[in-house]
Amino acid sequence: MDNETSLRNERKRGSGVKVVYDILRDEILDLELPPGSPIDEVQLSERFGMSRTPIREALVRLAGEGLIDTLPNRSTMVSQIDFLNMHSYFDALVLMYRVTTQLAAKYHRPEDLEAVRALQADFAAAVEAQDALAMISTNAALHLAIAESGRNSYFTSLFSRLLNEGRRILRLYYQSYNDRLPRRFVEEHDEIIEAVAARDIELAERLAREHAEQIVAQIQKLLVRGDRLDVRL
Amino acid sequence: MDNETSLRNERKRGSGVKVVYDILRDEILDLELPPGSPIDEVQLSERFGMSRTPIREALVRLAGEGLIDTLPNRSTMVSQIDFLNMHSYFDALVLMYRVTTQLAAKYHRPEDLEAVRALQADFAAAVEAQDALAMISTNAALHLAIAESGRNSYFTSLFSRLLNEGRRILRLYYQSYNDRLPRRFVEEHDEIIEAVAARDIELAERLAREHAEQIVAQIQKLLVRGDRLDVRL
DNA sequence: TGCATATTTCTTGTCGACAAAATAAATACA
DNA sequence: TGTATTTATTTTGTCGACAAGAAATATGCA
Incomplete structure (x- = not known):
């Protein structure tokens, strides 16, 4: 049984x-x-x-x-992954990165950051272990934790949906995560978390935007290369 | 039966x-x-x-x-209306007004505007008739139509949810809509639609933001006055 | 053999009934 | 009379069965 x-x-x-x-x-x-x-x-x-x-x-x-x-x-x-309207996905993802991080800088409480830092440690460990699947899920968990400390349920629920959808997309391409980019993401995360902790709203927003655009550019590069796994679509 | x-x-x-x-x-x-x-x-x-x-x-x-x-x-x-976290509702509402209108200016097709203008006529008629309930629903339908012409389903679905939630809130207060404000909304709608039609992205965004902030200020004024209908909460 | 129609099969949508959980009511006891 | 325990009631969660719709298969006919 x-x-x-x-x-x-x-x-x-x-x-x-x-x-x-x-x-x-x-x-x-x-x-x-x-x-x-x-x-x-x-x-x-x-x-x-x-x-x-x-x-x-x-x-x-x-x-x-x-x-x-x-x-x-x-x-x-x-449901199918809608590769034709990918730009609307990217627009929404970048905006939610920005706005949730900005609100986190504004409204977070000190105890929120403990959870965030723990998840960032998980992400760093996944990068160290070259575990692409763990990177994807811990990255989503980390950014969702930041978003939740911003305390706007409308944004966090949309963001959560977008990060999940991203999980499907990224899983198509996780091979290519075995390069130098993930380490850079660890550093960027550290900077974002510090900006949030310092309640520097503008800086947090700018770093989040750059981080998000970095990720989007990465995915787009993979999309045009088209070297995805042989998962039937 | x-x-x-x-x-x-x-x-x-x-x-x-x-x-x-x-x-x-x-x-x-x-x-x-x-x-x-x-x-x-x-x-x-x-x-x-x-x-x-x-x-x-x-x-x-x-x-x-x-x-x-x-x-x-x-x-x-x-479900209860969450009056304690109203500010997160307003944040989300204003941002969605802005971004959906902006995308409409960018991505709309000429035929979209016919539907939008028809709904704006409905709204104007509701204002003329002093029908507050019709104002609320036609206003939501109008802005949703604008949003849909921006062709980003992530934003439109969140916006739709927010407008619906607003329908519940506004219905608590619809008495006070019998003043001079609604006419102003008609004019603002016209300006927004023209900016969208002209594909003036920046202007569309700015007008949408001002329009949204106008509405939020209106609701907030009602909230602090507290002269709502005797609907049990 | 090729196509239209009839039949079967398969999957979903709906139903009525029963069981479990929580509350409300009733009873026992001090 | 007040409280704890037991019983009854109400409402939800789950089940197995049946019916309707759509696709797959079979049949009839040229």
């Missing part, structure tokens, strides 16, 4: 949806379920050892975040 | 969720269901003449947009 179905009888009422949602979400963002993968409710209900009802609820939530697309009465599938 | 249950037998498969979602959403935004109202699944299933399954799906979607709050195993209710 595998891990998931073995939990069938000891599951608390109401927890099933969250389990399914979390696992599917991670599998989609990690491209274990690549864009276009069919989502079959019956198959999932067998896999997780529960009826289709909680499965469907998890799928409705995933659809609400745009991670899956549902055709009425027919097929549900993992 | 009332309107909703009479549709029971002629409903197309799959349409039930959308009907329930749309109606509940409007009722929440129009404060017919004020914040804190209990949401009873059985009651709703009787009202709409369908089983709890599609009702629940609609509720999951509403919860995803933050319009209702669900406590596990217990009570679902219309």
Whole structure:
């Protein structure tokens, strides 16, 4: 009996949806379920050892975040990455980097920075270990922590969505992260965190913008080179 | 037999969720269901003449947009308006006004402006008729149309959420809209639309910012005066 | 054989029923 | 009479079954 179905009888009422949602979400963002993968409710209900009802609820939530697309009465599938409108993604990403970092400099509390610095240490460790997958996720966690210290839930929720979407895009290209750029990102993070700590709003905003544009330029370079992994799109 | 249950037998498969979602959403935004109202699944299933399954799906979607709050195993209710963190709402609203208008000036197509101008006419008519409720909804529709012509779905979806939330807030205060301000908004709209049409990105951004700050100042004035309708919070 | 139509199969959408959890009500006890 | 414990009620979470829609397959006909 595998891990998931073995939990069938000891599951608390109401927890099933969250389990399914979390696992599917991670599998989609990690491209274990690549864009276009069919989502079959019956198959999932067998896999997780529960009826289709909680499965469907998890799928409705995933659809609400745009991670899956549902055709009425027919097929549900993992949503495509929209490479045609990538510029609108970059616009939104850069703006959210800027504004969340700026607000962090303005509104953070000292205790917020402890968490931020811990995540920055995680990121530095991932860079040191040349673990590209860990870099992607710790980088997202770090910037989200900075954003949360800015205390604007509208911005953090959009930013979170953008960073997740970025996780899918970057995973296509993570090979190329084995170069000198990540170390530079560690230094940039340090500078940003110090500017936030010093409550230097303008500097924090400028550094965040430069950092974001750096990342965007990096992704765009990869896009035109087109040397991505053989993940079916 | 009332309107909703009479549709029971002629409903197309799959349409039930959308009907329930749309109606509940409007009722929440129009404060017919004020914040804190209990949401009873059985009651709703009787009202709409369908089983709890599609009702629940609609509720999951509403919860995803933050319009209702669900406590596990217990009570679902219309979410509260967060008056304590209003400044983060205003920050987000102003920024989205600015950025969506700016992008509209940059990326709109001529045919987009026809729809925008039609909605501006609707808004002007609502002002002329002193219909505060129509002003609120046509104003939101107008700015959303401008945003959509900027073709950045990340920004438009956040903006749409903010405008909806604003619909709830403004509805608390719509009495005070019977003054000279709305006419000024009509003129400001005209200026913004002309700047967008002329593709003057900087001017469009500046006008949008001033317009947004005008609105925010108006709401804030109402908040401190506190002369709101007797809607239970 | 090629195409249109009928049939089957597969997946989703909806239903009614039951079980679990939380609250409300009732009872027991001091 | 006041409080703790037990019981009943209410509401949500989950289930298995069935029906409707769409695609896949089979059949009929030229």
